[in-house]
Amino acid sequence: MDREKTREYKNDFLYFIIRPDKSRGAHALICCSGVNVYGFLPITKGRHGLYANPSQRGLQQLHHMVTDFAASRGAKSRVIGGTECAGLAPSKDFWYSDVLSLEGASDSFPDELITFCVTNLLKIIFNSCVLELRLPEKLPGPPELQVFIEGLCEKYRQ
Numbered sequence: 001m002d003r004e005k006t007r008e009y010k011n012d013f014l015y016f017i018i019r020p021d022k023s024r025g026a027h028a029l030i031c032c033s034g035v036n037v038y039g040f041l042p043i044t045k046g047r048h049g050l051y052a053n054p055s056q057r058g059l060q061q062l063h064h065m066v067t068d069f070a071a072s073r074g075a076k077s078r079v080i081g082g083t084e085c086a087g088l089a090p091s092k093d094f095w096y097s098d099v100l101s102l103e104g105a106s107d108s109f110p111d112e113l114i115t116f117c118v119t120n121l122l123k124i125i126f127n128s129c130v131l132e133l134r135l136p137e138k139l140p141g142p143p144e145l146q147v148f149i150e151g152l153c154e155k156y157r158q
Contacts (some may be wrong), residue, residue, distance in 0.1 A: 004147070005013055005017040006018065006020075007019075007110040007111060007114055008112045009087075009117075009118055010090055010142055010143065011027065011090065011102060011143065011145060011146035011149075012034075012036060012039055012090055012091055012143040013035070013036050013039045013040065013145075013146060014034065014035050014036065014118065015032070015033065015034050015088060015089070015090065015148050016031065016032070016033050016075070016090060016113075016114050016117045016118060017032040017033075017037065017085070018030070018031045018032075018102070018110040018113060018114065019032075021084075024101060024103070025071040026104065027102075027103065027104065027105070028101065028102065028107055029102040029103075029109075030084055030085070030099060030100070030101060030102070030104050031077070031097050031099070031100040031101075031113065031117075032085030032088050032097065032099055033059060033062075033063075033097060033099075033100065033117065033139055034059070034085075034088065034089050034095045034096065034097035034098075035055045035056065035058065035095065035097075035117050035121065036055070036060045036091065036093050036094070036095055037053055037055050037056055037087075037090070037093070037094045037095065037096050038093040038094045039055075039091075039149075039153075040053075040054070040125060040149075041068045041082055042152075042153035042154070042156055042157040043125070043126075043129060043131070043149075043152055043153055043156045044125065044128075044129055045130035047128075047131070051138060053096075054124070054128040054129050055096065055125050056096040056126035057128065058121050058128065059096055059097075059098060059121060060098075061079065061124050061156050062077055062097060062117060062121050062124060063100060065116075065120055066100060066113070066116070066117065067135055069085045069113070069116055070102060070105070070109075070113075072113070073081075073109055074104055074105075075102055075103060075104045075105040075106070075109055076102070076103045076134055077100050077101065077102050078100065079098055079099070079100055079101075080099050080101045081099070084099055085099050088154055100108060101107075103134075115139050118139055118145070119135060119139060123135065128133075128144055131156070132144065132152055133152065136148065152155060
């Protein structure tokens with residue numbers, strides 16, 4: 001990966017943006033991630049406990065998985081605070097977002113990480129809603145995934 005290049009996967013339901021983070025060093029990256037809590041409500045409403053929305057909780061659980069995924073590829077990740085990713089949500093709905101710092105990643109890691117994150121976030125959300133949904137075999141582009149999720153929202157709207 002060109003260390004100056006940003007990788008992005010973004011639609012009306014979720015986003016993962018990985019970009020260089022020179023403030024943390026020459027080989028550091030920052031991963032901005034977010035999930036549209038309101039966008040997933042037709043799928044998640046009534047299918048979860050009182051306090052844990054599956055989309056919000058899914059992003060939190062995903063970050064634990066990312067730590068292991070990064071370590072398996074020789075990198076380190078950690079959730080950091082800050083406003084480095086403010087304003088990235090594609091709509092004005094209610095978004096839950098986090099920022100990860102990545103260090104020691106290979107050139108191919110950002111692309112692998114985006115695929116890992118999108119796929120596993122959806123698996124976590126669907127599993128926590130006790131929905132046995134099949135994801136597309138290969139990760140579609142952001143617009144195609146949006147259409148897929150919109151179809152599920154229509155199907156499960158209460």
